[in-house]
Amino acid sequence: METTDQIKNEQQHSQTGPQAVPAPVDTACVERIEATIERADQLLDKAQQQETTCAVSVVLPVYNERETLQQVVQRVLRLPIHKEVLIVDDGSTDGTSKIADQLAEIPEVQVIHHATNRGKGAALRTALGITRGDVVIIQDADLEYDPADIVMLTQPILANRCDVVYGSRYLAPVQRDGWLHRSGNRLLTALSNLFTGQQLTDMETCYKAIRRSVLLNLPLQQNRFGIEPELTAKLSWRGKKIYEMPISYKSRGYAEGKKIGLRDALETLWCIIRYGMINT
Incomplete structure (x- = not known):
């Protein structure tokens, strides 16, 4: 006869049933799942990278340009390229700051404010810290330079033909600046060429398109218009060939807001000599 303990053991066994045996792991299936997850992560990283980069960063240093700022930004935004617009309000006092903030509501536009007027070179250095484009180009806000030329100037760099x-302004068939300004510019350009070995016709041009990775490696120092010869000299010291293309240009007078003067010309002359003689 079965004892009471035997009966209890049989009842417990019948209630719990046999112990479950783990199914064998399908390693091939696990590897496929891991590969799928890894591929999804790669696609996500690529999508995020595309969202944080663009082809061209257009930098606009502005100081008291309320009459033209909105128009120049609108013309840049119409260009058929993937771009961003970085407005650096350099201590404006005429209402330019308010217009810049309104333009910043456009997704492609960012605005940085300087508390005081620090100069074009300082504005460029400020903008470089947040640029995302493969190419950086400087656009004056006074409409002396036609934004339509930006596509032409940046295309050779985007195509990896140069940096x-x-x-x-002086390769164009029509030149629209005054004789005195043109003569001074050519003299400064010739002196710059003497130091750098370049063969430029317009070192002082606003339109400088530079590959961002190259530009970020230049230790720029100048705050005002001395940035033009400094850029040219430091690019030359690093073995960069500077190519030129003709652009359209419509000069404005001092009554219309032109800001460069004798002080800036003397500063440019000093910077040509300083950066041309010493590799910094």
Whole structure:
């Protein structure tokens, strides 16, 4: 006869049933799942990278340009390229700051404010810290330079044919600046060429398109218009050939807001000599 303990053991066994045996792991299936997850992560990283980069960063240093700022930004935004617009309000006092903030509501536009007027070179250095484009180009906000030329100037760099392109006002068939300004510019350019070994016709041009990776490696120092010869000299010291393309240009007078003067010309002369003689 079965004892009471035997009966209890049989009842417990019948209630719990046999112990479950783990199914064998399908390693091939696990590897496929891991590969799928890894591929998904790669696609996500690529999508995020595309969202944080663009082809061209257009840097606009502005100081008291309320009459033209909105128009120049609108013309840049119409260009058929993937771009961003970085406005650096350099201590404006005429209402330019308010217009810049309104433009910043456009997704492609960012605005940085300087508390005081620090100069074009300082504005460029400020903008470089947040640029995302493969190419950086400087656009004056006074409409002396036509934004339509930006596509032409940046295309050779985007096509990996070169790293630097300057837009020359003096390669164009029609030149619309005064004799005195043109003569002074050519003299400064010739002196710059003497130090750098370049063969430029317009070192002082605003339109300088430069590959961002190259530009970020230049230890720029100048705050005002001395940035033009400094850029040219430091690119030359690093073995960069500077190419030129003709651009359209419509000069404005001092009554219309032109800001460069004798002080800036003397500063440019000093910077040509300083950076041309010493590799910094």
